[in-house]
Ligand SMILES: Nc1ncnc2c1ncn2[C@@H]1O[C@H](COP(=O)(O)OP(=O)(O)OP(=O)(O)O)[C@@H](O)[C@H]1O
């Protein structure tokens with residue numbers, strides 16, 4: 001009960017301190033945004049097809065460009081013939097697609113038609129991908145023409161109106177395109193290599209860990225202000241004092257994670273209700289572990305400056321080894337060292353849940369290690385508080 | 393003969409090589425205001441910190457209401473209220489919130505904690521400032537709330553460590569008034585100061601401390617008569633006579 005009163009007072013102070021709030025909420029958002037902007041685009045293909053359309057009125061050229069535009073991650077830009085030539089000359093463009101005059105008419109009358117791809121050198125990586133995409137669309141349209149032709153031949157002389165044949169066929173082919181017999185499904189192996197999963201857990205856990213400085217400070221601030229000594233003359237036991245401080249740190253860290261995760265959910269839709277609940281449990285356990293470690297520092301340090309330096313050193317090492325900005329794979333020489341960082345376990349657990357790879361039962365090892373840190377931290381902190389001067 | 397409420401026996405405390413308290417023994421009776429007088433560094437605060445169970449004595453013991461501060465500290469703590477020499481307040485909380493917070497710490501619950509908080513704020517004349525942040529208070533007002541917090545839970549024994557140091561006459565008079573009210577209610581008080589006229593006015597008995605030791609202990613009147621006519625002699629003169637030094641130099 002008294003422990004709750006202590007925790008409540010501290011959380012209230014935290015919520016009223018704009019500097020602390022900005023540090024623990026705005027800064028991580030800013031850093032994540034930077035990382036996302038810097039690395040976000042590179043992981044997915046984004047290309048542009050530069051097209052000279054010399055058959056602007058034709059129905060088939062229009063249809064072709066429409067299909068091209070329908071491809072995800074491909075932008076279609078129209079150029080004049082002159083502009084295209086100039087830019088190819090300057091190597092400003094490496095690939096231009098030309099839809100020649102009479103393209104639609106030739107197709108309509110059953111004659112073969114051609115699309116012309118002018119490329120400079122090997123057209124670059126982007127150009128090569130654009131070439132394959134153009135080929136795929138052209139082949140798809142070619143297949144459709146073949147089907148049309150064969151159907152028309154088979155039905156010839158049977159007195160069915162050409163219009164009717166055309167509509168039925170069109171419906172048929174639309175359905176086929178929507179649900180192809182042979183489809184391709186893209187699947188990613190391993191954790192999702194997108195910047196959200198790469199940086200989000202690391203940045204969140206890093207800032208929750210930074211809050212360890214706040215935790216370490218509170219006890220020493222109270223020592224300096226004399227309120228700790230006053231508390232020690234009341235009926236408050238040291239157990240209650242520790243529980244209160246522990247709960248305050250836990251609540252702060254959890255609140256911080258909850259807000260950051262909720263914002264990520266709004267921005268990126270990472271979670272189902274179940275995985276969101278799961279990640280909150282991980283967040284709770286991590287916040288508790290951080291809070292317990294903060295109490296150890298608070299009990300060992302004699303001054304606030306001392307506590308801040310210990311906390312800064314500690315968090316730097318943990319963040320570096322925790323794979324915050326780069327992942328440390330099993331073969332890496334850093335791997336054994338990364339195992340001593342609490343962030344490693346928190347990040348692994350966060351990433352697994354975001355990637356949909358693990359429920360809490362799969363994360364038993366990570367959660368167990370963090371639980372061990374909570375218990376060990378509280379115990380060690382209590383012992384230090386007893387043996388250091390001014391403690392009890 | 394009134395009951396002995398606090399008995400201190402041969403208390404010792406050293407910080408590294410310095411002997412802060414060097415064999416202090418005294419007794420305070422129930423309902424008495426007992427003064428500890430002495431210059432800076434005499435060991436007054438260290439004595440109070442040991443008696444209020446914050447600091448463990450190197451040697452010696454004391455009982456409060458029969459409970460040893462070494463072996464039965466929890467029980468002793470239930471009987472005491474402490475007004476520390478250094479202000480011990482949460483600057484970001486209001487006066488009332490400070491009172492309620494520490495009230496909860498001494499075991500008050502429910503409505504009682506609020507009722508007592510308001511009553512004690514009134515006693516020190518801070519009712520109007522109940523909702524204001526303590527950080528914005530004047531020095532004198534902070535001293536008064538520092539004292540008011542010590543009253544939460546109606547402790548039977550109060551430790552007041554220089555409660556009037558460095559404040560304006562108005563706040564000082566308010567604190568004297570408060571202490572006299574408390575005496576009338578029969579509360580036992582250990583009061584430290586280096587203002588002799590304060591001790592003269594408030595204390596039933598005083599112990600004069602110097603260098604960690606008690607060098608004289610009696611009623612103010614008796615102490616003054618030791619060196620001359622009690623009407624003309626001051627406690628300052630007593631100290632000068634006993635130590636050859638001025639109380640404040
Ligand atoms: N925590 C501490 N660490 C080291 N020395 C201390 C500590 N507390 C007190 N002392 C020393 O013990 C001696 C007695 O100090 P104490 O505070 O008890 O004196 P005091 O009578 O209360 O003085 P004042 O009137 O200035 O408050 C002083 O020499 C002081 O420097």
Ligand SMILES: [Mg+2]
Nearest residue numbers: 436437438477
């Ligand atoms: Mg003192």
